[in-house]
Amino acid sequence: MSLIIRLFLAVVLFLSSAGGLVVEIVAGRLIAPYVGMSLYTWTAIIAVVLAGLSAGHWIGGLMAGPGVGRQSIFGRLAGALALAGASSLLALVLLNDLAVGLLSSGLGQVTIVVVLATALFLLPSLFVGMVAPVVTKLSVDANPNRTGAVIGTMYAVGTAGSILGTLSAGYLFISWIGSSGTLIAVTALYGTLALGCALLAGRRPALIAAVSIVVLGLPLAGIGIARGAFVSRCTVESDYFCIVIDDFAPYSGRPSNLMVLDNLVHSINDKTDPSLLFSPYIQFVDELARRRFPLDLPGVDFSAFFIGGGGYSLPRSWAATIPSARLVVAEIDPAVTAAARDHLWLDTSATGLEIHHRDARALLQSLPPEPRFDVIFGDAFHDISVPTHLVSREFNAEVAARLRPMGFYVANVVDGARNPLFLAALVRTLALDFSDVSVWREMGEGTGAGPDGRVTYEVVAALSGVPEKTIHSAFGIRRSWQRIPIADLLDAGEVSAVVLTDDFAPVDRLLAPVLFSGVPTE
16 A cells, blocks of 8 residues: 555545544534533543444444455445545534424423433444544555554554644634534535545446435535525624524514523614513613612713623613713623624613623623622522532622622523422522522413423622512513512422532532423413
8 A cells, every 4th residue: 555545545535634622622612602612512422432432443343354355455445435534414404493393392402402312422433433444444454564553653643633634623614614514514524535436436436426425415415505504694603602593572562682592582672662571581681770779860870890701781781871880890701792782772881881792700800899889789600500610609709899788799590490499509509608599480370380481580699688579670671579488489399509609509500400391380
């Protein structure tokens, strides 16, 4: 075997390994608009990809048996790569219909994630997994006196390719060409490598490979194009989120847009009236703040810190209605801010508005101890994906130290309608640093558990008591909220809630009942 062919084999292994890891990273981004991102999502994706690679390695070893000639092995290698490309493209074609069908099936979210990841990404991983043992067998046959060194070299080449794939997907491709574009590029890469291997297998295999790509690839691509499978659902695909902007005017009867981050409607903004707050939990924060502080007085000394910006509904409202306010927003994703500016009418130059594209905890710790804030609003919990470093006792102590005596911290929490274990843990943890911790829930028809048994709660932690038991909106949309004793939500005999710390914050375990449940619990 010539040096050129040996180098070609190393390139095939390097690039196919890179493609396999690109698919793994892209898998999370492709299914996030349907099921969101959580520890369970990534666990399912990683497990499915590893299962596919493992099965592929075993099959590839059988393909490269001792009685198989070199040309036949190259032909089989071409077939594996071609199937890896076809199955990768097929994943895009099937994604939407399969995800929508599973979401309406009544299965729990974890089950949906596992089934979706398996159906879409097991085969691409299996087929590309066949490549490594076949290429290694060919390389060993070419240099049988250095078997150990050759095997070690091929392992190193494959690992290096995997590293490149991980880095290029996370830092380059998704940001520049999106998830769909990245998977199409991987498909093209696999096809090119398949043709190269087919050429080394002989004229006839090369001709068969070329015809197969045309006969099978073009119809599949045509179906995908006709169904819009290759067009991203995202208005903007950032390093953090699939950001979707949609017209809300058909529902509001006014010029208004909504922002979806992955699978969650995060903000709805009215074009002409920033004070009109469509989201109940955002309106709740506004109503509570107006009861505790004289926000209608000219020149009132008022300041707020926002953990997460999203569509900037409340910062935008307060910037318009409280011109003297200092509003500090920690939004980790610059693309989210840009989308709010371009599509949700955010004036980033508004007086008093300070936007920092940093992690909220790091920003809060970097600020001087004075002046402190009247309101700290935690809105970085993305559905049931919760940054654990923003719920710990250590973070709560930072928040408490940054509040004025009459100030309050409010966190928007999604948990089950019954026995919300994460909510209970958060309340217990907050109670260690705040004198008054209360749980609030919107009242009225249609505000109970969602179709998946989840409820949106507002947790208020204050340094001084919050005397209200119910709050009725005085501005905007007519709504009411009721203070709920946490004990009323927990099952009898439930063990004491855990204290969340930087070292131990089992958020995903506490939210597991919600994740595994596919039916309402109330």
